[in-house]
Amino acid sequence: MAPPDSVNVLRTARNLGERVEQDELVAEAQAALGAAELSPMRTGGQKYVYRAQLEGVSVVVKIVAIPETAYATVVLERARREVELLSTVESAYVVRVMSEAVEIGDRPEAVCWVEEMLDGSDLGDLRSTFPWDVNQTWPLIADVAQGLAACHELDVVHRDLSPGNVRRRDDGRFALMDPGFARHLARTALTGLYQPGTPGYLTPEHIPGGQPTLASDIFGLGILAFQALTATLPLQPTGDDAADYNQLKTGQVPPLRDIRRDVPEDLAAIVDRCLQRQPARRYLDAAELLEDLPSADARSASLVSS
Amino acid sequence: MSVLLQDGRRGGHLRWATQGIQLGIVDGVVISPFHTPRVAVPHHYAGAKVASEVTDAGGEAVFDPTTHARLLPSSDDLAHYDTWQLWGLSGVGLDTDVRRLEHLERVFIRQHELSAPSLAPTMTLDSPLGVEADQALRTAHLARGLERDCWQAVSGRRSFWRSGADLDAYTGQLAALRAPCWMLTMVNDTVVDNAPDLADTDAFAGFCRTVHSLSQRGRVIVCHADYGGLPAVAAGASDIGTGWDRGMRYFDPHSFQLTSGGVQIPASYVTQGRLGSVLRRDTADTIARLDEAQALVLRGGPMPIDDAAERVHHLRQLHGLVIAINGHGLARVARVNELRTFYEQAMADFTNLLGRLPRGSISESLLTRWLGDPHKVLERYARAENLW
Numbered sequence: 001m002a003p004p005d006s007v008n009v010l011r012t013a014r015n016l017g018e019r020v021e022q023d024e025l026v027a028e029a030q031a032a033l034g035a036a037e038l039s040p041m042r043t044g045g046q047k048y049v050y051r052a053q054l055e056g057v058s059v060v061v062k063i064v065a066i067p068e069t070a071y072a073t074v075v076l077e078r079a080r081r082e083v084e085l086l087s088t089v090e091s092a093y094v095v096r097v098m099s100e101a102v103e104i105g106d107r108p109e110a111v112c113w114v115e116e117m118l119d120g121s122d123l124g125d126l127r128s129t130f131p132w133d134v135n136q137t138w139p140l141i142a143d144v145a146q147g148l149a150a151c152h153e154l155d156v157v158h159r160d161l162s163p164g165n166v167r168r169r170d171d172g173r174f175a176l177m178d179p180g181f182a183r184h185l186a187r188t189a190l191t192g193l194y195q196p197g198t199p200g201y202l203t204p205e206h207i208p209g210g211q212p213t214l215a216s217d218i219f220g221l222g223i224l225a226f227q228a229l230t231a232t233l234p235l236q237p238t239g240d241d242a243a244d245y246n247q248l249k250t251g252q253v254p255p256l257r258d259i260r261r262d263v264p265e266d267l268a269a270i271v272d273r274c275l276q277r278q279p280a281r282r283y284l285d286a287a288e289l290l291e292d293l294p295s296a297d298a299r300s301a302s303l304v305s306s
Numbered sequence: 307m308s309v310l311l312q313d314g315r316r317g318g319h320l321r322w323a324t325q326g327i328q329l330g331i332v333d334g335v336v337i338s339p340f341h342t343p344r345v346a347v348p349h350h351y352a353g354a355k356v357a358s359e360v361t362d363a364g365g366e367a368v369f370d371p372t373t374h375a376r377l378l379p380s381s382d383d384l385a386h387y388d389t390w391q392l393w394g395l396s397g398v399g400l401d402t403d404v405r406r407l408e409h410l411e412r413v414f415i416r417q418h419e420l421s422a423p424s425l426a427p428t429m430t431l432d433s434p435l436g437v438e439a440d441q442a443l444r445t446a447h448l449a450r451g452l453e454r455d456c457w458q459a460v461s462g463r464r465s466f467w468r469s470g471a472d473l474d475a476y477t478g479q480l481a482a483l484r485a486p487c488w489m490l491t492m493v494n495d496t497v498v499d500n501a502p503d504l505a506d507t508d509a510f511a512g513f514c515r516t517v518h519s520l521s522q523r524g525r526v527i528v529c530h531a532d533y534g535g536l537p538a539v540a541a542g543a544s545d546i547g548t549g550w551d552r553g554m555r556y557f558d559p560h561s562f563q564l565t566s567g568g569v570q571i572p573a574s575y576v577t578q579g580r581l582g583s584v585l586r587r588d589t590a591d592t593i594a595r596l597d598e599a600q601a602l603v604l605r606g607g608p609m610p611i612d613d614a615a616e617r618v619h620h621l622r623q624l625h626g627l628v629i630a631i632n633g634h635g636l637a638r639v640a641r642v643n644e645l646r647t648f649y650e651q652a653m654a655d656f657t658n659l660l661g662r663l664p665r666g667s668i669s670e671s672l673l674t675r676w677l678g679d680p681h682k683v684l685e686r687y688a689r690a691e692n693l694w
Contacts, residue, residue, distance in 0.1 A: 213478055214482060250471050278474040279474070284482050
């Protein structure tokens, strides 16, 4: 085994190499997209996200590095799908894509594209403000459901609803982002495949061999609403995959009002239904959920009476 | 809706069915290509005549392609079946899109010809996981693509309905089809006698749980069920499939085989409505000799003088029970309570009879088969749903 200082030297060298590669990708993406003034916002896995300027407008540039492995095709396809989906969906509640997916390099080494810059904060950055009031949570459910409905209308499952993929705009509206794992049901083989997702935000259909349905996104939205209202996850991940999968497969989330009594019954009933273990017992898609949501006036009335 | 007659080969089937409709104790007929030919042959009317006479009498005519029986390896009684020409040049099976589409299109055309609702075919499943489950789901999706509002069917052996969370996940995928009507079948490997076999509590509770889920958005028909389907009715099914013979009351693979020895005409039985049971006529006579007044109450009517009268009596008793449960609408606690009360009263009456009748005239196992096991199924399902 190498001594610790050698490990650090190796790690530094690798980081430096990655940074040089990343800088090259950024330069190529900048040229390919016609964007300027790229400054890093965040990095996640193989995806680099930059703030940039495009013809005087603030935008987001996303670059997905394609690994030199057998996994390359999957990563490339996922990036293309994200752009294709975003360009197809038309909704004020889903982030808008402003370019096509542009491939960089011959292999290719990366794919990049431009999205609109959304003001506000990711739900992930707002977790410290949980638990939310009821009047903060209704718009979360209604707006994300609107965004999902735009996807579901095209038979597309988002598959990765998590706080990092939902943004609260400065005007209070919520928008859906990063459908990088989205799957078009009609174009999908029906055999079981591993489902991606974020620990704590997985659905019963995320277990290995599970099949995503539109109702899976409903469960995902239920998790977000439950967490916003209680500051806890409905099913806490243990770190043991087998135990977590079993819990997802067989466990039922406790009723919301068992944890927070002051939530109005209509809101609790909607969140509880979203979190039904059996997909047939949930709303089958976002349109069905939206039909069941009370109007803004009724929500206010429910707030007053509670 | 409440009671539908499954198809059968008894010569009087159509006449008895239309009489039942006119008496208000039958709501319709499920036509099967195995038992009704497309082209009339001696002693068997053509499917179109059956459908039109049923609808003329005020009933509902459903054409079930019965593909879940056709694809059983043992099914070889195809004399009537083949007259319907339900398969294309690519052959019999639901294992490729070409075969699926050819079959679906032919099935839907035949159903249109009969003015029957479009009902998609399915296959009998052992598990909600694996290739066959995927094929059945793919078939259902294609059917919906061809006819958005078509009815759908689910057919499985006990292992399928017993598969817990995997079944629920599969049901979720089916529910996404939003079919206006579901026809569910519990496939038996073998049927040995005239009494229901609900001993596999987990399987039947899973069946009920699925009925509960699917009935939230659509009508559910429990096929080949008779009295054994009552827990599913409590769980939300609106209709029950029954008939004159064993092969109509239970899904019996022998009904589709040449080696079945023909129609299984039952020995003479008498339905005991209040006992939720069908007992042999000699037992019914013994009960009557013991206490004629009580026998009248237990039967739910006068002693049927012959099998024709028993057919009407059986349907009237079953119909009354289904109507009583359906009277609670989708109030599931009330539905469950209605049947629970019935079972508990019936078990008390049956137990009382066991103590009073001469030894050997009635078996305790019949109490288990007709009431004890179904009651356990109801309880298992209802407790899991917090309805007990």
